[in-house]
Amino acid sequence: MIDLKKKYEKFKSEPGRIFGLVYPYILVVMVAAGLYYISNLNEIARQTVNPALPDTTKQEDLKIVEPRTIPPVNILEISKPTDELIAKGKETFTTVCTSCHGEDGKGDGPASTALNPKPRNFINKEGWKNGPKLSQIYQTLEEGIPGSGMISYNYLTPLERIALAHYIRQTFVPDPPTDTENELLALDQTYSLSNGKEISAQIPVQSAINIIIKESDSQIQNLISKVSEINGSDETGAKIFKLVTSNELKALVTLNSGAAWKQDYQKFADIIIYNMPENGFNENIFKLSGNEWDALYKYMNSYF
Numbered sequence: 420m421i422d423l424k425k426k427y428e429k430f431k432s433e434p435g436r437i438f439g440l441v442y443p444y445i446l447v448v449m450v451a452a453g454l455y456y457i458s459n460l461n462e463i464a465r466q467t468v469n470p471a472l473p474d475t476t477k478q479e480d481l482k483i484v485e486p487r488t489i490p491p492v493n494i495l496e497i498s499k500p501t502d503e504l505i506a507k508g509k510e511t512f513t514t515v516c517t518s519c520h521g522e523d524g525k526g527d528g529p530a531s532t533a534l535n536p537k538p539r540n541f542i543n544k545e546g547w548k549n550g551p552k553l554s555q556i557y558q559t560l561e562e563g564i565p566g567s568g569m570i571s572y573n574y575l576t577p578l579e580r581i582a583l584a585h586y587i588r589q590t591f592v593p594d595p596p597t598d599t600e601n602e603l604l605a606l607d608q609t610y611s612l613s614n615g616k617e618i619s620a621q622i623p624v625q626s627a628i629n630i631i632i633k634e635s636d637s638q639i640q641n642l643i644s645k646v647s648e649i650n651g652s653d654e655t656g657a658k659i660f661k662l663v664t665s666n667e668l669k670a671l672v673t674l675n676s677g678a679a680w681k682q683d684y685q686k687f688a689d690i691i692i693y694n695m696p697e698n699g700f701n702e703n704i705f706k707l708s709g710n711e712w713d714a715l716y717k718y719m720n721s722y723f
């Protein structure tokens with residue numbers, strides 16, 4: 420008791436001592452806080468959520484398109500549904516469309532649950548974007564409905580699309596409205612149905628570049644091996660070639676870029692003298708005698 424009292428008295432007389440006593444605790448708390456802060460630095464410094472900025476530098480490359488011919492159709496003839504057209508439409512619908520639109524056309528196919536907006540229920544008359552006329556369904560199949568799971572089905576032939584439209588209209592759409600003759604003719608014009616169409620092949624730009632690089636790569640490899648052949652040769656033509664070139668590979672590339680000189684001695688001389696020395700030849704070319712020109716021409720001709 421007495422001891423405590425004494426201590427208390429001591430603290431009273433020297434208030435600084437109390438700080439000395441609690442100092443280790445303050446230190447521990449500060450170090451702990453510091454450690455906690457550091458351990459969370461990761462999350463502060465590193466974005467854990469990816470930024471949702473659009474990547475504006477990335478551009479879609481061209482898609483692969485097989486070359487094909489789209490046969491012409493007579494829209495006025497096929498604007499009336501026939502059993503044959505309906506059967507054809509049903510077949511395509513079952514294989515391509517039911518996953519979303521459902522067997523019964525109610526828009527409740529197995530893939531529909533994931534979609535927003537939902538696939539069209541063909542039985543419902545309200546809310547069509549393009550509409551249920553033959554020409555309107557054709558347009559939907561050509562262009563798709565932007566911003567929805569309804570993509571363009573323009574890989575189907577015009578006949579397949581018309582058949583689909585007939586099947587959908589006849590099977591699901593209650594009292595489907597019909598196109599006027601003018602509307603059908605407009606459809607024909609818009610998509611040049613009666614002319615048919617040639618679709619030319621298309622490949623991604625990147626693939627085209629790769630093919631070109633590969634081709635020129637093998638040409639360059641070929642020229643490089645010619646350079647070493649020439650260097651190993653004792654023929655007069657080879658010696659002259661070495662004498663008149665500053666860059667042998669460049670000189671071969673120059674000659675390789677056109678074949679007209681092979682039949683025309685004058686063109687050969689022109690190609691070499693024009694644009695020298697960038698073309699790999701040097702001014703020794705002016706010192707050649709007529710015989711030496713002949714030998715060089717013959718020699719290079721044997722190489723290309």
Ligand code: HEC
Nearest residue numbers: 515516519536537538539547548549550559564567568569
């Ligand atoms: C991947 C799912 C999916 C597939 C497969 C699909 N559709 Fe669709 N379709 C939709 C969706 C979603 C809509 C509704 C678009 C909207 O309302 O914005 C739609 C709408 C339509 C419409 C109504 C357009 C309008 O005027 O509102 C037609 C017609 C149609 N589809 C026909 C077809 C046909 C024919 C096929 C098969 C060749 C097909 N769809 C395949 C998802 C699909």
